[in-house]
Amino acid sequence: MIALRDVTKTYMVSKEIAVTAVRDVNLTVDKSEFLVITGRSGSGKTTLLNLAAGLVKPTSGAVSLGEVNIWGLSDKEQSLLRNSKIGFVFQFPSLLPSLTVIENVALPRSFGTNHRNQDPYERATQLLTLVGLSDKVSAYPRQLSAGQQQRVVIARALVNEPEVILADEPTSNLDEQTEREIMDLFHDIHAKTGVTIVLVTHTSQLVAYGTRAIQMANGVIQ
Amino acid sequence: MFKVLAAIVVVLALVIGAVGQFTDCQSQGKSIALANGKTTPMKCHWTGQAALGTALPLLGLGSVTAFTKRKESRRIIAVFGTLLGAFVILLPTQLIGVCSNPDMLCNSVMKPTLILSGALVIGISLVGLVISERKPEQIA
Amino acid sequence: MSLFRLATKNIEGSSFRSGVVFLCALVVAGLSLSTVLVIRGAQDSLRLALERLGADIIVVPEGEASRVETALLMGKPTQTWMPQENLSKIASISGVAAASPQLFLASLSNASCCSASELFMVAFDPKTDFAIEPWLRQRLGHELRLGESVGGNLVFVPEGEENIKLYGYIISLKGNLEPTGMGLDQTLFLTFDTARDIARISKTRAVKPLEIPDNKISAVMVKMQPGADAHKAALDIMQTVPNVTPIESPQLFQAYRKQITGLLRGMMAVLGITLVLSLVMISLIFSMAANERRREIGVLRALGATRVAILQSLLSEAAMLALGGSAVGIALAVMTVGLFRNLIVRSLEMPFLFPSLPALLTLIGGGLIVAMVSVTLAALLPAYRVSRQDPAVAMRE
Numbered sequence: 001m002i003a004l005r006d007v008t009k010t011y012m013v014s015k016e017i018a019v020t021a022v023r024d025v026n027l028t029v030d031k032s033e034f035l036v037i038t039g040r041s042g043s044g045k046t047t048l049l050n051l052a053a054g055l056v057k058p059t060s061g062a063v064s065l066g067e068v069n070i071w072g073l074s075d076k077e078q079s080l081l082r083n084s085k086i087g088f089v090f091q092f093p094s095l096l097p098s099l100t101v102i103e104n105v106a107l108p109r110s111f112g113t114n115h116r117n118q119d120p121y122e123r124a125t126q127l128l129t130l131v132g133l134s135d136k137v138s139a140y141p142r143q144l145s146a147g148q149q150q151r152v153v154i155a156r157a158l159v160n161e162p163e164v165i166l167a168d169e170p171t172s173n174l175d176e177q178t179e180r181e182i183m184d185l186f187h188d189i190h191a192k193t194g195v196t197i198v199l200v201t202h203t204s205q206l207v208a209y210g211t212r213a214i215q216m217a218n219g220v221i222q
Numbered sequence: 223m224f225k226v227l228a229a230i231v232v233v234l235a236l237v238i239g240a241v242g243q244f245t246d247c248q249s250q251g252k253s254i255a256l257a258n259g260k261t262t263p264m265k266c267h268w269t270g271q272a273a274l275g276t277a278l279p280l281l282g283l284g285s286v287t288a289f290t291k292r293k294e295s296r297r298i299i300a301v302f303g304t305l306l307g308a309f310v311i312l313l314p315t316q317l318i319g320v321c322s323n324p325d326m327l328c329n330s331v332m333k334p335t336l337i338l339s340g341a342l343v344i345g346i347s348l349v350g351l352v353i354s355e356r357k358p359e360q361i362a
Numbered sequence: 363m364s365l366f367r368l369a370t371k372n373i374e375g376s377s378f379r380s381g382v383v384f385l386c387a388l389v390v391a392g393l394s395l396s397t398v399l400v401i402r403g404a405q406d407s408l409r410l411a412l413e414r415l416g417a418d419i420i421v422v423p424e425g426e427a428s429r430v431e432t433a434l435l436m437g438k439p440t441q442t443w444m445p446q447e448n449l450s451k452i453a454s455i456s457g458v459a460a461a462s463p464q465l466f467l468a469s470l471s472n473a474s475c476c477s478a479s480e481l482f483m484v485a486f487d488p489k490t491d492f493a494i495e496p497w498l499r500q501r502l503g504h505e506l507r508l509g510e511s512v513g514g515n516l517v518f519v520p521e522g523e524e525n526i527k528l529y530g531y532i533i534s535l536k537g538n539l540e541p542t543g544m545g546l547d548q549t550l551f552l553t554f555d556t557a558r559d560i561a562r563i564s565k566t567r568a569v570k571p572l573e574i575p576d577n578k579i580s581a582v583m584v585k586m587q588p589g590a591d592a593h594k595a596a597l598d599i600m601q602t603v604p605n606v607t608p609i610e611s612p613q614l615f616q617a618y619r620k621q622i623t624g625l626l627r628g629m630m631a632v633l634g635i636t637l638v639l640s641l642v643m644i645s646l647i648f649s650m651a652a653n654e655r656r657r658e659i660g661v662l663r664a665l666g667a668t669r670v671a672i673l674q675s676l677l678s679e680a681a682m683l684a685l686g687g688s689a690v691g692i693a694l695a696v697m698t699v700g701l702f703r704n705l706i707v708r709s710l711e712m713p714f715l716f717p718s719l720p721a722l723l724t725l726i727g728g729g730l731i732v733a734m735v736s737v738t739l740a741a742l743l744p745a746y747r748v749s750r751q752d753p754a755v756a757m758r759e
Contacts, residue, residue, distance in 0.1 A: 047754075050754040053664070055663075055664055055752070055753045055754040055757075056752055056753075056754035056755070057752075075668055075669055076668050076670075079663070079666045079667060079668040079671075080666065082664060082665070082666050083665065083666020084666070088661075088664050088665065090661065090664075090757070092657065092757070094657075094658075094661045096371075096658060096661075097375060098371040098372055098374060098375030098376075099368075099371055103371075107665060108665045108666055110364065110365070110368070111662075111665060111666035111667045111668075111671065112666045156665075223377060226381075322518065322520070324516060324704045325704075325708075329704065330702070330704040330705045330708065331702075331705060333701075334701030334702045334705070337697075337701055338697055338698065338701055341697065
């Protein structure tokens, strides 16, 4: 499904100082896996996720999604790939404040050229029911709690029936109970749909939700 | 947004009221001499008085707009604003009028100011109506 | 949801920023159009007035050139005299096709015998006139009879009356000439015979009689033969006819032309500064907005929006605000200049003519395009920069 081969990412902090966030990583994620990546802050796990998503270009190495080498594509092709095959759940509040909940969920349907038959808003309503927010369709993000916002983000990630969901510390801003609810939701979605999930977290207890777990430290998989 | 519109309407109301008092021929010392020796104000004076009379409810309307949140109230205010604005335009053009000599202050200042202010009041009322119809109801 | 709708939502979502950009576009478009309306109106006015006068050379008494110009420019009456015999001398100059005399007169100020106060009256000789006569033939189908007149665009019969009363004499207004934006619009044109008839009647009926000195004229309008040298003719006039000043048409209203040029420079300077400041402000606001929405744009890229789509969305926002702001600014400019024309003319002491509808629509269209292009260009660099940013970098705190 996702393959990273000898991938290294080095950032130039200044002209003289370089920081290697990820070093010679080899990682394969199989279809329908629920991979949990743990590590401390600064271990390179977020960079690894961004590399897998094609959101940042590796300094060296290859990243492929399915059989497709992401960095052999043009910007337009990459955008299309992300739109149709990947769903994102970010750590920070990522809903657009000027759109309602349903508009946010349906937003990915505005990009790309996937010709799905179902009306975007109909699909969005179904997903909001799945995540338990069918009564918040017309609300704005500022009217929701942090946990509710994250549920909306998960619904948005599913709107284009992606092959993989990439979640970067989706529960780090939530209290324990809400964290459990969100992780239960991920677990249910994985069980129902078989979608591949790669979830990054600094909370080692969440490893139990996945089918596989790896740990990162100093840019290397342990 | 409504507070901004309300502020503009209040300013326009003040302009409409003031221009009618300071640019009519009466305030410039000109009036019509009658056969019996008495004088009577020219029609621009009555336009000015009517403008003042229209400015007062407009001032009230502008003030109320800043604080009302109900859609129905805003709708009514917008309709009244439009009517008052139209009335202000009609005062110097159709209803009463001003002196026809273009050199007179009532013709060169009062009339265009009333027309422009009236048009702005209408414009702002309609903008307020459109915004109000688009926004969801907010309970005060 | 289309990117256009997304742009609309973003505009609604940041009303203060959008309001400032809207206001900048309003000011730029409104100020630009006002300037163009006044300057172009002044130039049109000059052109039409010269066409109306129809003369290649105007001969006036020596030292009276500037008073006559002011009378024609602003409609402020003046009276000036020179010997009638100058007419035949001028007519005999080589290259002159026609020479027609005129009398410059004025109605009384605030007199009961005059229904129009201080009205500039120009009496012409129908036998030799070449400026008013063609219009009369075309519009009225006949010459002016005794007691008849035509007025400039702003001459009117007082309310409640049927004719104009001057010096106790009833004059009928047979029509109004097309506007020139100049003093000619406030001028009454009548024949020599009518003028003399008024002078005769005024002795008994007016508060003060109209005096027309015998064998005197105020000015001579000169039309040159095609291809003839007007400058040479003007020099010949100066040599042949004593105590006169010939004003060649290109030199007419010289002071006015200098004033237009000076005003044009001043207005263009103000406009230029305002334009630059507004565009800089718009560019800064969009830079700020792009920076604040950096993370949001990173999210959109992650969700599948291409760089081009992001750029289009941001430029759509700019264009919509530009269109809205400039439309309102232009409407305000047209209304203000149109409604307050009289006041502007009197304040600037410079006539101008409001353009005809087709010309106005062209100016409005041009104004909208200029405003939209400049505002969109101001937003282009910040929008381009943010659309090129790496999504991961954009989403970092």
